[in-house]
Amino acid sequence: MSSPALAVQISEAELKLLQALVYQECGMHFDARRTHFLQDRLLRRLRDCQMDSFYSYYRLLISAQGRDELSRLVENLTVNETSFFRNKAQLDLFQKHVLDELILQKIQRRDFSIRIWSAGCSTGQEPYTLVMLIADSLAYHHLRTLPPSTSAAISMAPKPLIPEPWKVEILASDINYSVLRYAQEGTYTENQMGSVDYSYRLRYFDKVGERYVIKNAVKDRVHFDFHNLKTEFLPQRHDMIFCRNVMMYFDEAEQKRLVNKFARCLVPGGYIFVGHAESLLGLTEKFTMVYRNSGTAYRHVEGAP
């Protein structure tokens, strides 16, 4: 027997209605190239909810009792593709220039905290990559600045992931609860580990059966939380924001709003990293592009509101 939703025909007007609701809810924009995807996911939800009319489903979505279903629909519409060490050129720029400079500035100011927001973190590979890179950089700085007399004694003691007195906090947020649960679990298959060198696997993962589990010391540096970028809630005073491969699903108006929001979440002179197919050019005057060896980042112009 065929399920009721298979027979449902969705009109263009109905799709437009849904498009507007999704846009209002989370900023995702479905242009002509992506309406087929929207329709496909809508039919799936109708089937799962055993509904045979678009309007009954739409009425559910806009009702107070329909909040959970609206979240489920949005989860079905997100693209969660990600990987460890994604966009190596950009991560080199991050580690060798931006982070290096930040560490030196912070040492001078005697402020030993590093705060980064991974906005749209998907299944966690991005924030965990950041912890690994920061831990390596801090260990390197620590080693270079130790007085020679202490190095022998310290080398005997087990090394903490983040050397004292540094404090590293990564806020990793997403709109999709399923990916957040996956990220929190921190368990990855061999396929997902393709871009992770063995030196990183050895230091930052435990092998459990066929899978790799991120070590607790790395996990403890990341705070996963639900956050809808469409809302005005502003996580404050971040040194950097990684929002990669998220804005490409928003229209220009929403991208502009988001960049202004990010400007308010950063410390003066803070940085934004976006995906390699994304750009802030034309969206804002508040950031200036930094480019090195094919890696790009955007630096907040000090004094800009």
Ligand SMILES: C[S@@+](CC[C@H](N)C(=O)[O-])C[C@H]1O[C@@H](n2cnc3c(N)ncnc32)[C@H](O)[C@@H]1O
């Ligand atoms: C393609 S993944 C990018 C993951 C990672 N940043 C990377 O570049 O590898 C996009 C993520 O953005 C999330 N997302 C989409 N719209 C969002 C919104 N309005 N608020 C928060 N997260 C959102 C999706 O759930 C998805 O996990």
